[in-house]
Amino acid sequence: MTVDLEGPEPLYEQIAAVLAARIADGTYPQRRRIPSEAAICEEFDVSRPTARSAIRLLNERGLTFTVRGKGTFVAEQQPSDEPAGDGTSG
Amino acid sequence: MTVDLEGPEPLYEQIAAVLAARIADGTYPQRRRIPSEAAICEEFDVSRPTARSAIRLLNERGLTFTVRGKGTFVAEQQPSDEPAGDGTSG
DNA sequence: AAATATTTGTACGTATGTATG
DNA sequence: GCATACATACGTACAAATATT
Numbered sequence: 001m002t003v004d005l006e007g008p009e010p011l012y013e014q015i016a017a018v019l020a021a022r023i024a025d026g027t028y029p030q031r032r033r034i035p036s037e038a039a040i041c042e043e044f045d046v047s048r049p050t051a052r053s054a055i056r057l058l059n060e061r062g063l064t065f066t067v068r069g070k071g072t073f074v075a076e077q078q079p080s081d082e083p084a085g086d087g088t089s090g
Numbered sequence: 091m092t093v094d095l096e097g098p099e100p101l102y103e104q105i106a107a108v109l110a111a112r113i114a115d116g117t118y119p120q121r122r123r124i125p126s127e128a129a130i131c132e133e134f135d136v137s138r139p140t141a142r143s144a145i146r147l148l149n150e151r152g153l154t155f156t157v158r159g160k161g162t163f164v165a166e167q168q169p170s171d172e173p174a175g176d177g178t179s180g
Numbered sequence: 181a182a183a184t185a186t187t188t189g190t191a192c193g194t195a196t197g198t199a200t201g
Numbered sequence: 202g203c204a205t206a207c208a209t210a211c212g213t214a215c216a217a218a219t220a221t222t
Binding site: 011070 | 208209210211212213217218219220
Binding site: 068 | 186187188189
């Protein structure tokens with residue numbers, strides 16, 4: 001999986017979207033750790049600040065939570081503002 | 091007003107607290123712009139990322155909102171988790 | 181307990197892009 | 202076009218918490 005440097009979306013949003021998709025499809029199971037900042041830097045070839053921005057988004061959206069010295073973990077519940085939304089309505 | 095480099099709180103939290111106090115006491119009135127990132131850098135002698143972190147905190151807490159190219163403005167209402175809290179109960 | 185490695189937290193510096201006036 | 206101001210992104214260093222040896 002890669003990101004689009006030319007796209008309109010910021011890198012950190014694209015990366016957050018990729019990670020969010022992995023959470024949604026179970027690649028990153030609940031309560032389990034997601035890859036470290038360093039690993040995200042490696043995979044997406046970005047700087048640590050950018051990797052951290054992506055994680056920050058996930059945390060803000062309630063998908064994950066971060067514990068210093070341990071890592072970032074998938075939250076047990078992913079709250080949603082769109083209770084019925086799976087995008088298949090149209 | 092200064093910040094405490096030796097203190098336990100991060101610089102950006104200390105700065106956010108100072109700005110929040112100015113919002114609370116009317117130094118920065120509602121709907122009015124607060125100082126620019128550059129001005130905050132100057133006043134507190136910090137880097138732009140640190141100034142931005144402070145502003146981000148204010149935004150997250152609903153005290154302010156930022157408009158790209160214009161500045162950061164005091165929100166019209168400051169939501170509170172402590173409906174009765176003004177600290178004068180004792 | 182000590183040393184080392186891993187991982188996140190804070191902070192600085194800089195460059196470039198985008199939006200407003 | 203220029204000046205101001207925020208947004209994104211890279212690079213780096215050191216501190217603090219955790220985990221392993």
